[in-house]
Amino acid sequence: MWKGRFAQETAKLVxxxxxxxxxxxxxxxxxIAGSIAHARAQxxxxxxxxxxxxxxxxxxxxxEADIDAGRFEFTIALEDIHMNIEAxxxxxIGPAGAKLHTARSRNDQVxxxxxxxxxxxxxxxxxxxxxxxxxxxDRAAKYAATVLPAYTHLQRGQPVTVGHHLLAYVxxxxxxxxxxxxxxxxxxxxxxxxxxxxGSTINLDRRAIAAELGFDxxxxxxxxxxxxxDYIAELIFVIGLCGVHLSRLAEDLILWTSAEFGFxxxxxxxxxxxxxxxxxxxxxxxxxxxxxxxxxxxNLVAILTAIKGLPLTYNRDLQEDKEPLFDSIDTxxxxxxxxxEMIAAMEMREDRCRTAASDPMxxxxxxxxxLVKQGIPFRHAHELVGKAVAESVRSGIPLDQLDLTKIDxxxxxxxxxxxxxxxxxxARTNPGAPSIENVRQEIARWEKALANS
Ligand code: ARG
Numbered sequence: 001m002w003k004g005r006f007a008q009e010t011a012k013l014v015x016x017x018x019x020x021x022x023x024x025x026x027x028x029x030x031x032i033a034g035s036i037a038h039a040r041a042q043x044x045x046x047x048x049x050x051x052x053x054x055x056x057x058x059x060x061x062x063x064e065a066d067i068d069a070g071r072f073e074f075t076i077a078l079e080d081i082h083m084n085i086e087a088x089x090x091x092x093i094g095p096a097g098a099k100l101h102t103a104r105s106r107n108d109q110v111x112x113x114x115x116x117x118x119x120x121x122x123x124x125x126x127x128x129x130x131x132x133x134x135x136x137x138d139r140a141a142k143y144a145a146t147v148l149p150a151y152t153h154l155q156r157g158q159p160v161t162v163g164h165h166l167l168a169y170v171x172x173x174x175x176x177x178x179x180x181x182x183x184x185x186x187x188x189x190x191x192x193x194x195x196x197x198x199g200s201t202i203n204l205d206r207r208a209i210a211a212e213l214g215f216d217x218x219x220x221x222x223x224x225x226x227x228x229x230d231y232i233a234e235l236i237f238v239i240g241l242c243g244v245h246l247s248r249l250a251e252d253l254i255l256w257t258s259a260e261f262g263f264x265x266x267x268x269x270x271x272x273x274x275x276x277x278x279x280x281x282x283x284x285x286x287x288x289x290x291x292x293x294x295x296x297x298x299n300l301v302a303i304l305t306a307i308k309g310l311p312l313t314y315n316r317d318l319q320e321d322k323e324p325l326f327d328s329i330d331t332x333x334x335x336x337x338x339x340x341e342m343i344a345a346m347e348m349r350e351d352r353c354r355t356a357a358s359d360p361m362x363x364x365x366x367x368x369x370x371l372v373k374q375g376i377p378f379r380h381a382h383e384l385v386g387k388a389v390a391e392s393v394r395s396g397i398p399l400d401q402l403d404l405t406k407i408d409x410x411x412x413x414x415x416x417x418x419x420x421x422x423x424x425x426x427a428r429t430n431p432g433a434p435s436i437e438n439v440r441q442e443i444a445r446w447e448k449a450l451a452n453s
Contacts (some may be wrong), residue, residue, distance in 0.1 A: 012079075019076035023326060028067050030116035031109070033058045035085070037212040038104055038192060049105075052096035059093040060085070080319075081113070082106045103204050105196035107226040107314045112192045118211065118235050120299045121329050127178055128336040130453050133173050135343040137450065140166040141443050146350045147357040147421055147437045148263065154255075158365060159357045159421055162348050164434035165243050165261065167248050174449075176242040183238055187231035190215035194225035210352055211368050227313040232321045233303045235259050239328040240296040246335055247293035250286035253346075257283045263353045270342035285342050294330050298376040299324035357421060360400035363399040364389055366418045366427075367399075376410055384408050391452070 042048040066072040090097030144163035149156040190210035219225035227425035256263040371381035400419035404411035
């Protein structure tokens with residue numbers, strides 16, 4: 001493609017080092033769509049005849065069909081997807097093919113292709129996250145009223161329900177989806193026409209090209225347009241954060257499947273055995289989910305580091321944007337799919353959940369609230385309950401069986417009413433709190449939201 005200037009062939013090792021076709025071939029559909037839009041604008045500008053355009057369009061469609069069918073031969077001598085397709089087009093149709101690259105550079109071309117690719121993949125990821133939300137919601141509905149201890153510092157804190165706990169993840173995933181939507185909106189801008197870095201002396205109708213490709217608008221600075229990879233870093237970040245959410249869910253499930261917690265049973269199909277210890281049933285899917293988060297965050301560091309030292313505008317370092325991007329997308333897709341399946345099939349061990357939540361210590365805060373309602377300042381109430389807890393620990397008598405009236409005159413025999421899990425949950429009616437009614441309302445709200453997505 002640059003033979004005019006060079007007397008020597010590119011060294012084999014340089015070809016091997018510099019090629020991206022082994023992974024950027026997957027941009028082909030977008031590359032072809034971009035080329036067709038670009039060629040159409042060339043017709044408008046009087047640079048191509050209708051006949052030449054028809055040859056280019058059908059030539060590109062045939063190449064697309066060949067790649068679809070796996071019968072296209074890519075070569076690393078042509079570096080990347082852009083040159084592989086263009087060279088083959090010219091080989092097939094002759095002179096018209098050689099006109100295609102007028103007023104275009106691989107710099108605006110690759111920026112266009114990757115934006116289109118990200119846009120399409122965002123839609124796939126969004127649907128995959130929604131599927132996982134639906135699986136979580138289904139379990140949340142089944143176990144809406146199943147009481148469960150909730151933890152801070154991995155110490156039992158207060159009672160909630162399984163529904164409430166699972167809905168926390170539905171919320172996180174909802175934010176991930178809204179971040180994807182933001183990212184999609186920001187990246188849906190056409191860089192085509194920016195050329196290598198300073199546009200072109202040949203003015204094609206950038207807006208018409210953008211409209212054909214479904215972009216909302218055109219970029220407004222040619223240098224920024226070819227140097228910008230914010231959209232890739234942003235998408236890798238959004239994916240990374242979603243991976244972090246899935247990792248936290250995985251960690252909850254790993255704890256819950258242990259004999260120590262015993263709150264959940266994962267299906268045989270979504271767990272693995274040990275080649276040595278016959279009794280084992282391991283939550284490998286959860287562990288891999290936790291492990292993959294590290295890889296997703298590694299991709300984020302890779303892309304940010306690749307960009308950080310680059311002077312304007314395009315530098316070849318930017319070719320390193322694609323593998324982390326592709327890897328993050330592939331990894332998250334598979335992680336979401338396997339988690340959705342596993343969650344849909346998981347069963348809570350409701351007896352174990354209730355037993356764990358029945359520890360009266362979980363209602364110590366409620367006891368302090370009861371004292372507050374009797375007119376005791378909260379700090380003092382906290383201390384009085386602390387005394388009762390200490391006495392329970394010292395004597396071995398459960399908190400709900402102590403004679404509290406002996407601890408302080410502020411306690412009356414009515415205080416015992418606090419030790420009812422059902423009442424404790426029923427009292428938590430403020431928005432966002434886990435009364436069973438609230439949980440059911442939240443489930444209904446999410447079901448409605450997810451029905452339209
Ligand atoms: N394969 C290249 C990349 O991914 C395309 C752009 C090449 N531009 C150039 N000036 N060498 O970045």
